[in-house]
Amino acid sequence: MRAPVLQLDNVGRRIEGRPLFSGITLTIHAGERVAIMGQSGLGKTTLLHLAAGMDVPDEGSVTLCARPISSLPEPERTQWRARHIGLVFQDFNLIDSLTVSENIELPLWLNHQRHRQKRVAAMADALDIGALLDRLPSALSGGEKQRVAIARALVHEPAVVLADEPTGSLDEDNAQKVLALFDQVTQSTQAAVLLVTHNPQAAATCERLTHLQHGTLVDGPLR
Numbered sequence: 001m002r003a004p005v006l007q008l009d010n011v012g013r014r015i016e017g018r019p020l021f022s023g024i025t026l027t028i029h030a031g032e033r034v035a036i037m038g039q040s041g042l043g044k045t046t047l048l049h050l051a052a053g054m055d056v057p058d059e060g061s062v063t064l065c066a067r068p069i070s071s072l073p074e075p076e077r078t079q080w081r082a083r084h085i086g087l088v089f090q091d092f093n094l095i096d097s098l099t100v101s102e103n104i105e106l107p108l109w110l111n112h113q114r115h116r117q118k119r120v121a122a123m124a125d126a127l128d129i130g131a132l133l134d135r136l137p138s139a140l141s142g143g144e145k146q147r148v149a150i151a152r153a154l155v156h157e158p159a160v161v162l163a164d165e166p167t168g169s170l171d172e173d174n175a176q177k178v179l180a181l182f183d184q185v186t187q188s189t190q191a192a193v194l195l196v197t198h199n200p201q202a203a204a205t206c207e208r209l210t211h212l213q214h215g216t217l218v219d220g221p222l223r
């Protein structure tokens with residue numbers, strides 16, 4: 001039996017006093033890929049940020065790699081997140097003053113990991129951005145930025161990859177490459193992947209599909 005790496009237990013979040021979602025319960029195991037679909041504005045990004053420990057729920061709890069991150073003090077939560085989460089932000093969140101190489105290296109540096117240049121180069125090769133390593137983010141296309149964001153999320157081999165529409169800015173070829181890479185990391189490092197997507201083909205690469213609708217998360221087939 002694979003170990004649970006991320007557990008949301010009855011999680012709820014209010015925005016400006018109104019409930020966005022509530023009663024969300026989800027367990028994801030090592031090596032598992034789960035997709036979340038749902039209309040724009042229903043709270044998928046908010047849910048991913050709760051799962052990452054970047055935000056805390058108004059109700060319920062989030063457990064990441066056996067620690068209840070939603071009740072940890074902020075510095076410990078940040079440290080635990082840096083080690084165990086790789087987050088591909090919907091709007092990339094690259095650091096403008098750092099080069100592509102430095103952006104990708106950041107999680108390795110934060111976690112005091114070794115062989116950094118080699119690992120950055122390998123990840124950049126896998127995403128076909130090896131020629132861009134010395135550029136600043138301002139000199140990249142949207143699809144190139146997205147691949148840098150993905151490289152940064154995977155480079156430190158996190159237990160949980162949270163990916164917010166990671167193929168949204170990519171052409172068919174690069175989207176396939178990214179999905180294949182997620183497949184590869186689930187097999188090689190037993191990472192769990194939680195994928196938010198509007199793309200049915202991307203969702204179909206996951207073992208489980210869920211839909212955020214009517215303020216809660218329901219399991220369901222592709223529709």
Ligand SMILES: Nc1ncnc2c1ncn2[C@@H]1O[C@H](COP(=O)(O)OP(=O)(O)OP(=O)(O)O)[C@@H](O)[C@H]1O
Nearest residue numbers: 015016020038039040041042043044045046047090
């Ligand atoms: N900081 C904030 N202050 C006020 N409202 C917010 C804030 N963050 C998010 N919201 C609102 O919460 C709702 C959910 O936002 P969220 O970004 O989670 O949606 P989403 O499902 O990811 O949408 P999309 O598919 O467009 O990315 C939206 O109505 C949004 O306007």
Ligand SMILES: [Mg+2]
Nearest residue numbers: 044045090164
């Ligand atoms: Mg979103």
